[in-house]
Amino acid sequence: MARPVDVDARIAANHRLSHAYNILEIEAPSIACQTRPGQFVMVKRALGREPLLRRPFSVFEILRDARGAVTGLSLLSKQVGAVTRELFEAQPGDRLRCLGPLGTPFTVVNRPTRAWMVAGGVGLAPFATLAEALRAREVDTTLFYGGRSGDDLYRVPFFERLGVRVILTTEDGTRGEAGRVTEPLARELDAAGGLPLTIHACGPTPMLRAVAELAARAGHPVEVSLEPIMGCGLGGCYSCVVRVLDGGARFVRACIEGPVFEGSRVSWADLT
Amino acid sequence: MARPVDVDARIAANHRLSHAYNILEIEAPSIACQTRPGQFVMVKRALGREPLLRRPFSVFEILRDARGAVTGLSLLSKQVGAVTRELFEAQPGDRLRCLGPLGTPFTVVNRPTRAWMVAGGVGLAPFATLAEALRAREVDTTLFYGGRSGDDLYRVPFFERLGVRVILTTEDGTRGEAGRVTEPLARELDAAGGLPLTIHACGPTPMLRAVAELAARAGHPVEVSLEPIMGCGLGGCYSCVVRVLDGGARFVRACIEGPVFEGSRVSWADLT
């Protein structure tokens, strides 16, 4: 098991992708080198400063230098409030308190099983590392990636370079197929028939639920990455619970048993 | 009466004079142009940010452009805690919330009465503006200025250029006369005899008390500028009270009736 470490990391770069999205590169090799796909970090600008609690973020990319040595990691952040605003406005040289890696990662399948990744908006975050792991095993990998509009779709070339088949959708039709990401997914599922296949999904809850249902109907295993509000990320506060159906409906901590869950395990009706 | 205004002022410059002292130049002409010697401002880095309350600072210099138009004011700050540290670390371009001018100013005498200013450390702050006002009336003006060491004595040339006679003391003797600022003051008082003379003092409470006693003994009027903790600066909270002896010992608000008080009025035994 990975041993989480808490580092006061230097921010190496802040790429603002739009008015809402940014990618923050931070120098935290001790975390990056043990991170597995789907794991997250708990971050804060500085200890003892408002807001009080850290915020959870998926590890987006593992950063490496020219010689391939791990130098840090990046976060893909979408502004929704106080901390994500701070992350958006951060300057290179600023520090970021970063605790990780945390949580249960995705399962990385082996050939001939195929891997399909379904991302909605900022839900792309955990798939850069997953794609690398899958392609390293030469697993046939597809990314279904949906956003509101063309400007909300990022890092597509990165996935293409890895040899990932990328299927894009936008709600306004400005890029890729017009509509929801679940539409091409449904179509492809029908086409795929009985092929051995695992689905991974991250994004808005309604999308995750739809993906889980499609996968179940097609009889394929599916893993979803959930995003409950988290107070500690370490199992200490019981704030992050998700109701699961096994062992009689009960709440389990998403920071330990998740954030990645088998879709069939989640009590979707209880997810707000 | 001046009408206090609250401006979100731009910081034009931050001159760090030592590890503890800095002079902050801020663009607040609407405050500067109505400030009288000895008045203060209530400042804060930004509204809605910790620490909650503003802090009081004397207006140090009135800033003017080449053509003599008022462009802003400066603060002479000494680091003692949270806000003074923020002021020390502030960058040009940062903003400073600034409310003023506030409080009762010094009396500016006329010739032939002479004016003696007694400053201890950061207590120099209110005397730059007072010296200008006095010299504008060609009042014979002396500054007794004491610090711990030579490096703690600032802006001496400014006062000399105005034609102020400057008498320096340092506790470690590295500049001027060795010892307390009250020593040359006592000597000069003896020498001055019955000359018409007003004394103004700002600095640590023990120094103010000593100056008030020397002045009383010599029969000269003395004004002291006090520095109680202030919550609002406007008379709203009653946190800044000083016990005065007139009207039967009672507490008066230093932000309104002060910060400048007649030395004979202050109940020194009650000043901590």
Added chain:
Amino acid sequence: MGRPDLSVHVAGLRLANPLIAASGCFGYGVEYADLIDLSELGAIAVKGLFLEAREGHAPPRIVETPSGMLNAIGLQGIGVRTFVSGKLPELRARRAVVIVNICGSTVEEYAEIARILSDADGVAAIEINISCPNIDEGGHTFGCSLTGVRDVVRAVRAATTLPIFPKLTPNVTDIAATAAAAEDAGADAVSLVNTFLAMAIDVESRRPRLSNVVGGLSGPAIRPIAVRMVYECSNAVRIPIIGMGGIASARDALEFLIAGASAVQVGTANFEDPGIWPKLREGLLDYLERHGHTAVGEIVGTVDLSARETATWVSS
């Protein structure tokens, strides 16, 4: 069509807006006349007054704490008669709606002050500071016992026909019961909350940071407790509630209104930003417009519990 109507009616009192300057945080009001138009405030709750002038505590009287401050002013004041003769005329001239916050060391003192204010010209209402401990009489607080609350409110009720607003202390086990007792005793509305009894120690000197050892905690730190208390009281009484405790933005004020307050008071935030009043008004108007309301009264007491079954009152 114009903008939404911010005016509110509290116990027969018409206020231009629900924003009131909290007692002790706005002097006698006149101190702010140079800075803002006093008639634009919903009302001004002036500094607590006893029958006679009071000196108050020695400094230091305040200290900052995380998102809050402690105060132990000791109710320094000029006494009610000097207020009536020396401050009320100017407040009247500036068309301020004046709520006089009164304190007493005995039930009779409260009543006597109420009588004096009833004869005065320009007093809109009386806020009864039962939440302030009974000074130097053993530290027992009227507001901490139901009988204490009833005795004071009844006595003041008998002494005046002005609207009376007992101001509740949060330092009690059951504030809803206190509010109900005040209602029974004839209160026209209740104000809450006053400050939380608290303490800060300078660890280097080991001395209390306040000369009075303990003081009252106010500011954003207490807001969630105050909102809960307003919500509890709004479920317990029929009379209007004037809510306060850490309001520093329109969003905060809205939280109290939605919880059940008909009007709100702002204290500590006025120290940080004496220009906060127009910002609060603008923020309320913007919210009402965005949510399609024509009057602020429409959102009072509108907490939406539909999302859940039944409240189980568990805190951890």
Added chain:
Amino acid sequence: MGRPDLSVHVAGLRLANPLIAASGCFGYGVEYADLIDLSELGAIAVKGLFLEAREGHAPPRIVETPSGMLNAIGLQGIGVRTFVSGKLPELRARRAVVIVNICGSTVEEYAEIARILSDADGVAAIEINISCPNIDEGGHTFGCSLTGVRDVVRAVRAATTLPIFPKLTPNVTDIAATAAAAEDAGADAVSLVNTFLAMAIDVESRRPRLSNVVGGLSGPAIRPIAVRMVYECSNAVRIPIIGMGGIASARDALEFLIAGASAVQVGTANFEDPGIWPKLREGLLDYLERHGHTAVGEIVGTVDLSARETATWVSS
């Protein structure tokens, strides 16, 4: 000569240092075993346990507030027997000093849990969570009435010879009286404070931010109130006090020790910084050295009131 001695004795219990992980903020302890050496903590107060497993409240269970947070976890837990069989062995193996925080919906449930823990191996003490409202039994809280406190403490006292530490709720008028009642009923020490009942509303949706509507306020925001309560209790009881509420630095811990606490607990701050423990220890050692103390016990209850005449308990 070595560094000052941080060890303390609390009701017969010897702790390597006065720093205890607060209940509900450190899981069952084992969750942190990868991150820190559990034996370096003074003790661990594990998450509140009922007799049976409990599901707790639906999310959202926490929300942040100025310098604090609200929680309404609903005491989700595995039940005392599963704890004894499933967690205690690992805690014992890691040489953690374990204080078990117990909850009950009836006096008998508290007693039953205490009996089970008495037979278990590796329980250093029992912290009785009387401050947690009596779940779903009308919301009445044992800790809010003196009889409720006495009944629970007496029953647990009769059921075990382990040290018992009733944990007091701050949601009362007179916490010193509660502490005294606990002492009379046989408590070996008292822990305080638990969280303050509070509420936050999302003004856009008008929904409570917690599924449970109300929750408990913790964090730096409450520290000045908690320090005052510890100070009051230290003047009211002879048994040791375990103080907590918003401690986030050695300076904060020292404030509680000087106010009269023999040991302190840290909860919310551990969420922000799970690596806080060595920093707190170092800060205490540094302070003791600067002030020429050889043991932390020397500063307990050393508030210096010399600067003033007599405390007049006035808050504004």
